Amino acid sequence: MILQVEVRGIFATNCYFYIDDATKHGFLIDPGAEADKLLKIIEREGFTIEKILLTHGHFDHIGAVNEIQSKFGIEVCMQGNGRDYVENPAWNLSAYFNLNMKLDDVTYIEDFSKIILSANRNFGLKMIPLAGHTTDSAIFYSKNDSVAFVGDSIFLNSIGRTDFPGGDEITLRKNLRDKIFTLSNDTILLSGHSEPTSVANERKLLMI
Ligand SMILES: [Zn+2]
Incomplete structure (x- = not known):
C-alpha cells in the first residue's frame, strides 16, 4: 500500500507511507513537516514504521524527522552525501527561512543497497543514487510494485531545480537518462511536489 500525504511547512511536500499490506509494517519517506499529522495517521492505520527514508x-523533506524518529526510536536512512545537507542549515536551505534544521542520527547507506522490511523479507526498496538536484539525491525503487519514490529529481512534466548548493543540471539529465529512463515504461514516479507521473510520460517529454 502506498499512502501519499501532503504536509505543509513553508512549502507543501508529498510524503509517502510505503506499507506491506500483510504486516502493516513499512517505511515513511520524506516526512517534511507536520509530525503530528503523520503520527496520527500511523496510529489510526496501525502502521509500524521500521525506517524513515x-x-x-x-x-522541506526532513522537517518532521526528529520528532517521528525520537517517538519510535527508528533508523533514518539516506545516501552518503546527505551529511553535507542535514548537518548544515545553509545547504539544507532552512537557514534562508530563519530555521536551524539539523539531523544528528542518520545512517548513511551504501549506494544501490536494498532496504528490507524486518517483518517481511520480501518487501523492500532499492536505493539508487541520483545526484543532480543535490549531491545526495537518491530514489527508492520497487521493481515488484513498479514504483519509484523520486524526491525532487523529476516531477510531472518537469525536472528538479539545480540552482541550490550541490545542484548540477548536466549531472541530473545524465542520471535521469541512465537511472530513471532505463526503468520499465510503466514505472510510476512519485515525487516530492507534483502529481504522480510515469517513466513513459516523462521519457516522451524529456528524451527529445
Ligand atoms: Zn529539494
Missing part, C-alpha cells in the same frame, strides 16, 4: 536532505 530520505530522498535528499532539503529542509
Whole structure:
C-alpha cells in the first residue's frame, strides 16, 4: 500500500507511507513537516514504521524527522552525501527561512543497497543514487510494485531545480537518462511536489 500525504511547512511536500499490506509494517519517506499529522495517521492505520527514508536532505523533506524518529526510536536512512545537507542549515536551505534544521542520527547507506522490511523479507526498496538536484539525491525503487519514490529529481512534466548548493543540471539529465529512463515504461514516479507521473510520460517529454 502506498499512502501519499501532503504536509505543509513553508512549502507543501508529498510524503509517502510505503506499507506491506500483510504486516502493516513499512517505511515513511520524506516526512517534511507536520509530525503530528503523520503520527496520527500511523496510529489510526496501525502502521509500524521500521525506517524513515530520505530522498535528499532539503529542509522541506526532513522537517518532521526528529520528532517521528525520537517517538519510535527508528533508523533514518539516506545516501552518503546527505551529511553535507542535514548537518548544515545553509545547504539544507532552512537557514534562508530563519530555521536551524539539523539531523544528528542518520545512517548513511551504501549506494544501490536494498532496504528490507524486518517483518517481511520480501518487501523492500532499492536505493539508487541520483545526484543532480543535490549531491545526495537518491530514489527508492520497487521493481515488484513498479514504483519509484523520486524526491525532487523529476516531477510531472518537469525536472528538479539545480540552482541550490550541490545542484548540477548536466549531472541530473545524465542520471535521469541512465537511472530513471532505463526503468520499465510503466514505472510510476512519485515525487516530492507534483502529481504522480510515469517513466513513459516523462521519457516522451524529456528524451527529445
Ligand atoms: Zn529539494
